[in-house]
Amino acid sequence: MGPEDFQGNLQRGNGRGRGAQNGQQAGTPGGQEEKGLSKEAVCTCLTANFPAEALSEAEKESLLFMAEEEKLARDVYLELFAKWQSPAFSNIAGSEQRHMNAIACLLSKYQVEDPAGNNAAGVFKNETLQKLYAKLLADGSVSLEAAFTVGATIEDLDISDLLKASEEADNQDIKAVYAELTKGSRNHLRAFTRNLGNLEASYTPQYLSKELFDEILSQDQERGGSICGTCSNGQGSNGKGAGGGNCNNGTGAGKGNNGKGRGRG
Structure with missing residues (x-):
């Protein structure tokens, strides 16, 4: 979505119509900008398409952490958009909200309280993330170049954490969601590095290996579809x-x- 998103399976809006559904339904789109499936639709897909398996402590802890890490990304990007008015931040903030929704669906499915919940922007239960939020926001307020560097840093960290969390998970639904979020984060990383390039600047990875970072940048934007299926x-x-x-x-x-x-x- 926009640049990047909770991918193909979350890309279409709520048009209405009757007709052939052969990969694409006939009918008139609903008139609103297509912003992805609702949280309720994603939750339904995760319940209907994946079994409820025993949740390990490692899986539980990773879900709790990722819920707030995705919130950190959304909150920082919204603040940086307010500061710099670059659409990259508002577009990707919307994607991060969809990432939060997917994690919230998993937490609900496994009856674990969502630490992000209804917390205000910039408020986190995890003290490490609370401190990181303050630092990133301060860094990104210096200049537009610094703001794009903060965006790349967040996605660099997010990909690294998601890859580690996926390695520790074996539940099908959790691995599927982490895979989708990782695709989205790779797309976001590409977007921020492109924006830095437009300013004749660059980003050096802090969490990913240089080899993996270069591989990500060499690839085209990705589409998903492993949660609700792909047309x-x-x-x-x-x-x-x-x-x-x-x-x-x-x-x-x-x-x-x-x-x-x-x-x-």
């Missing part, structure tokens, strides 16, 4: 259809991407 034309999916036809863009009767049936976007 045959690359769009995200939401509703249900016989044979796994889950293409959204509204409500309608017709073909899903894997079979005939009724689908709801």
Whole structure:
């Protein structure tokens, strides 16, 4: 979404219409900018498409930490957008909110209290993240170049932490969400380094290896689809259809991407 997102499966809005659903439903989009599936839709996908497995202590701790780390990213980007008015920050902040939603869905599924909850912007239970938030915000307030460097730093750290958390997880739904978030963070890292390049500046990785960092930058923007499925034309999916036809863009009767049936976007 925008630059990057909680990927293909969270990319389409809530249009309505009746007609063929062969990868894309006929119908008129709902008139609002497409901003991704709702939190409720993602929660439904995580419940319907993945089993509820025993939650290890390591998985629980990583979910609690990632919930607030994604919040840190969102909160910093919103503040930096207010300061510098660069759309990169507002676009990616929206993506970070969707990342938070996905983690919140997992916490709800496993009946673990969300530490981010309804906490105000800039407020964290984790003291390390609280201090990091203050530092990043101060650093990013110096100049636009410094702000983009802060963005790259956050994504560098986020990717590193997600990769470690995924290695420690074995629950299918947790690994799928971490994979989607990692794709989004790689896209965000590419976006911030491009913006730095436009200012004739660059970023040196602090958490990822130079080899992995260079590999990420050499790749094109990624699309996901492992949570709710992916439609045959690359769009995200939401509703249900016989044979796994889950293409959204509204409500309608017709073909899903894997079979005939009724689908709801």
